[in-house]
Amino acid sequence: MMFTKTIVTAAFAAVSCSASAGGFFIESEDNNSMANANDIGMFDIPGGSIAIEGLISEGDVDWFTFSLSNTASLSFFAAFGTGDGIMQIVSAGGDVIAFDDDSSVGFMPAIQIDSLSAGSYYIGFSGFGDVGASSVDTDELADGLGHMESIAYKLNVGFSVVPAPSAMALLGMGGMVATRRRR
Numbered sequence: 545m546m547f548t549k550t551i552v553t554a555a556f557a558a559v560s561c562s563a564s565a566g567g568f569f570i571e572s573e574d575n576n577s578m579a580n581a582n583d584i585g586m587f588d589i590p591g592g593s594i595a596i597e598g599l600i601s602e603g604d605v606d607w608f609t610f611s612l613s614n615t616a617s618l619s620f621f622a623a624f625g626t627g628d629g630i631m632q633i634v635s636a637g638g639d640v641i642a643f644d645d646d647s648s649v650g651f652m653p654a655i656q657i658d659s660l661s662a663g664s665y666y667i668g669f670s671g672f673g674d675v676g677a678s679s680v681d682t683d684e685l686a687d688g689l690g691h692m693e694s695i696a697y698k699l700n701v702g703f704s705v706v707p708a709p710s711a712m713a714l715l716g717m718g719g720m721v722a723t724r725r726r727r
């Protein structure tokens with residue numbers, strides 16, 4: 545019984561207490577590797593958006609990390625005036641899930657990912673000349689080397705989080721336990 549109670553409490557906390565609505569984040573150096581990534585938070589139900597403000601100059605790369613409480617669909621896009629930026633999305637294990645150079649307007653990168661599993665992920669923003677599309681499905685991470693761009697950027701992360709079946713099952717179990725305890 546005690547064990548069940550603990551699980552119910554944890555499930556409730558995951559749904560109701562994590563930041564999710566949205567916000568604004570300013571990058572902080574040194575964020576030049578996954579290990580030193582700026583943490584932009586835990587994303588939870590129902591979703592929202594975060595705007596990151598940052599700056600890269602020649603040789604700089606900016607890494608950000610976030611975690612998903614449940615399966616989510618995400619949209620990443622960078623906006624800037626001049627320069628040519630690129631972006632990678634990387635798993636916690638260091639594998640490149642997605643890369644983009646110019647899918648948005650002009651030289652701006654944009655990436656959409658459907659049904660990303662719960663867990664931690666990384667976003668790398670760098671300049672054209674660093675890594676390329678061939679980095680997808682490898683562990684070749686942006687390191688800032690090889691680019692000469694100077695870019696003042698806004699990186700927008702939009703997300704819609706869908707409760708995973710396991711989370712729904714936990715909540716359902718919580719309801720059953722509560723009913724039993726009232727008897």
Ligand SMILES: [Ca+2]
Nearest residue numbers: 599600604606
């Ligand atoms: Ca920077």
Ligand SMILES: [Ca+2]
Nearest residue numbers: 575576605606
């Ligand atoms: Ca940096």
Ligand SMILES: [Ca+2]
Nearest residue numbers: 629645646651
């Ligand atoms: Ca680009």
